[in-house]
Amino acid sequence: MKEQIAQVQAEAMEILSKAADMKELEQARVAILGKKGTFTRVQQGMKDVPKEEKPVVGALLNAARTEIAAAMDQRLAELQAQADAAAVSGVDITLPGATLPAGGLHPISLVREEAVRILRRMGFTLADGPEIEDEWHCFDALNTPTDHPARNEKDTFYFDSGKLLRTQTSTVQARVMEKQAPPVRIICPGSAFRRDAIDATHLSAFNQIEGLYVDREVSVGDLKGTLEYFLKALFGDETAVRFRPHFFPFTEPSFEIDVLLQAAGQEPRWIEIAGCGMVNPAVFENIDLESGKNFYVGCTGFAFGIGLERLAMIRWGIRDIRLLIENDVRFLAQFQ
């Protein structure tokens, strides 16, 4: 019996080590430990073993079985590892990516969102108004005299109804102030239209962002501080900002704002970026007179306007403004 056990164990070890794959290993398991397996048969010989020898033979059988089982587990692990390695051996991890449909935002949306994000952080809320406007909101309320050149049909798109396409988003100032009592702290991103022939630097429809802050005792210092903060947030903390006196009918005093920009390998240049000023008292008077509400007696405020196309062109070095309306994917893909 002892010899038999040793022989069957040796044979089993031999078969297991020769099993080349999981299937052969399973066959080997059946051939050794199955109902009619070699080891099972030897085990069945236990009943013929004399009683006094049983503990010794039993211990031998158990030890042999444990060793066979351990060898089987080890072989299984080896074969599983081989099979796992084979399963991924042909995969080329360096293949180019399969093409998913690509997409991205338009550069004007990108600059608009950024400007809006900064200004909302500064406590401005969004406002809006119609693009088809009347002369009152576009010109009269904003202190633009009747014979001002901008009111000419060669400079502004009029409709037969007498209405017009707003020439600036400042119309929203009048729209908001005729309804809302101060304080007013709004921004309005939106389209404006001027009857300019389209070329590399002009579009007859373009985008602006307008801002207005009106309250008691708003000062030139507030205007300066607010716009410096905004432009530094937009162009970087080290950006220099300067204010040049200018003229707009709806603000007094009025300023144009330049930022000092430095392109790689170039001398820094002052670039005009926005217009602003203290709200002209005539604007308050006009609106109070029209609304009959006298909200704005004794108020002061500032307003500013910035062109989004210009902002995008400066930021990304876009030379031809028409690229912004052509929507060529080769252009758009650069802003992904």
Add this chain to the structure above:
Amino acid sequence: MNISKNWLAAYIDLDGLDTREMADMLTFAGVEVEAMHERGVTTDQVVVAQVMQKTPVEGSDHLNVCMVDAGEGNLRQIVCGAQNYKEGDKVPCALPGAVLPGGWQIKEGKMMGHASCGMLCSASELGLPDKEHGLWILPQEYAVGTPVRQFTGTDIFFELEITPNRPDLLSHWGMARELAGITGRALKTDPGDVSPQTQLAGKSILLSAPEICPLYTATRISGVKIGPSPEWLAERLIAIGLHPINNVVDITNYCLFELGHPLHAFDAAQVQGTLDIRLAQPGESFTSLMGDEYALQESDLVISDASGRALALAGVMGGKNSGVTDQTTDIILESAWFLPGNVRRTSRRLGLASDSSYRFERGTAPWNTLRAAARAVQLILECAGGKAEPTAVAGQAPAMAPEKQVKEATVLQQGTDAKVYCALPKVQLDWKELDVMTNAAIPHMEAARILRNLGLKETSPGCWDCPPWRLDLKRSCDLLEEVVRVYGIGNIPATRTAIYVPESAQDRAHDFRCAISRHLTGAGFWEVQTFKLIAAQSIDPTIASVQYALPIKPLQPGDVIRVALPLSEDHAVLRPSLAPGLLAVAARNLNQGLETLRFFECGRVFRNTGGGKGKDIESEVLGILMAGKATPASWDCLHPQTVAPQHITAVLEGLLPKSRITVLPARLARKEAAISADILANGQTCGFLARVALSACRALDLPADCYYAELDLRKLQQISTGPFKVKELPLYPASGRDATLETPVSIQHADVVKAVESIHQKLLESCRLKELFCDPTGEKLAVDRKAMTYSFLYRNPTATLTAAEVDAAHSELLKALASKLPELRYR
């Protein structure tokens, strides 16, 4: 406007003021210096040279080979074509390498075989008034080799942007006055400070339109001698880019650029009787001094005479055959005040602009009318001789001060026998306003000094007389602006104040739009921004055109809004839908080889509600276009699917994941669409889905598989931003049963869904399309039939269903369905 620094220096002491510094001072006081150019000989390489020998070139009728002494020790050979010089003359010689005005660089060269090492110059080649029509013969006392710039001097030419509120700066004296105000430097003598001799015009001038021309003056000067202007005058005109014509015309131009008031000189022999300042008559025409004819309107002001002929278009331009010529001996000099808006309208309508109209339309100071006349008379007598009558004055200066102020106003008085009165506007200024505006950063003494430097006078505490040339100073804020701009905003400390503001509806709309846009870019769409003005009709596929509009509600005649005066037919109407723009974008990108066309735009569309007579409606919509391949081809997918309706529906479902999206055939077919459908979210219509008409795809060179959806952004926002609560997860399992429905192809998915829903099977939780089968060959299924396999999911929320219960519910459902869908067979 162009300003010559030398000319300016005649009126203000500019000693020691650096040009760059001066430009910055002006720019930061609101007069932007757009460019500066150095004028005249700026190089040392143009030197005095003596012509030692002059030999005609054989075979040329005008060239000479000259040997010149330029002070270099040996003689220099130069070929010269001028005729006005002789051996021994001293002339300017530009040495090789010299850069002459206009950027012209002198090089060594050969002319007709003769080496030429430099150029002998005329005065005009050096940017100076031409003196001899040939070489500039220099005085003999000039030493050879001396740079010519030592004798000529240079000038700086400033290009300034004058804002429309400051017409007082449109002259050299005006700029000098401004600079004196800003810097505190001393002004020299006012050239306009000449006492005018005046007389009442009587019958010699008739003011027929006094509301447009309330003041007209005419000075007759007899016996003038027309000829070239004196050199100093011609030089100043050339310095600002004008061409001298003759002494009288040059003096009128000179006075305009000196004092800012336009003048006009008539040949007295061409004027008959009374000057009539009247509005044009119906059908009247005017021939300008250039000879161009213009049709006038009854709002145009003309200067006419007894003959009835329009001699000049008031404030804009002189007429043909009434101006000063070489034969003129007697002149009538006009100086008048015209209403700005009137001059502007005439000038713009006729496309006729002049230095004169530029100033009148921005506003001229009535006070300057007689000053300019007197100054011009002084110069004409000095340069052209003759004898002047006292200036005839008709009318009176228009009031610049409000009527109620006139009584207390300080009044300036001009003239002798006929007087012109100018009342100065008074402005009340409370320093508190300045303190509020500047956070009290500017001392009141300093502010008062700034105002005084600008010519204002404080007549009583807080009450200021404005100078007569400043038409823009009327209210206290105008004075505050002066103080702030001169003091400099740079000297006012920046402050930051903010207040809490409530979020507005526009804030929420903006956030929603941003979220939608970000979602769509992640889903593989390019955001585009197309032009809001589009064509009514265009055959160019890359021009957006209304004919391809696919708005949510079909267009009615008159809905499309057209601008009155479009710049071009390509941009003539406001877009009623985003489809035209997106289709044009697709066409443009297809031309560039793009096969997967996936674009969207968020933006406004416009229409009139009442066929052109109702309200103009603007709404925010989202347009999504998919055409061509559904996904891009790549090495692992050589032949991607072309776009089908389910692709765009999937995008819509992704946009509104909480809502049930249904696409139903539209009740009204549209000619712009091959297939029209309404998009519903939770049963509420929120958009329109179209397969673009195949004829349109052909016309636009687009693939035939082209789908477009337009959605109302406001409705989408309402639908997707409502409050919601999470659902409890089910406690009991669900059981599924499949069924394959074979129907005629005309039965659509939506019909099946509608039929299933109408049955109201209580245990049915959902019904989902699992497979769709059609057989174009007819082998497995008739061509006019289709097989749709649906998975039905049953669940009892309060107990586990038995198989028998599920089977019973399922067979009940199938039986009911068979009665609702015609020609249905189960497979």
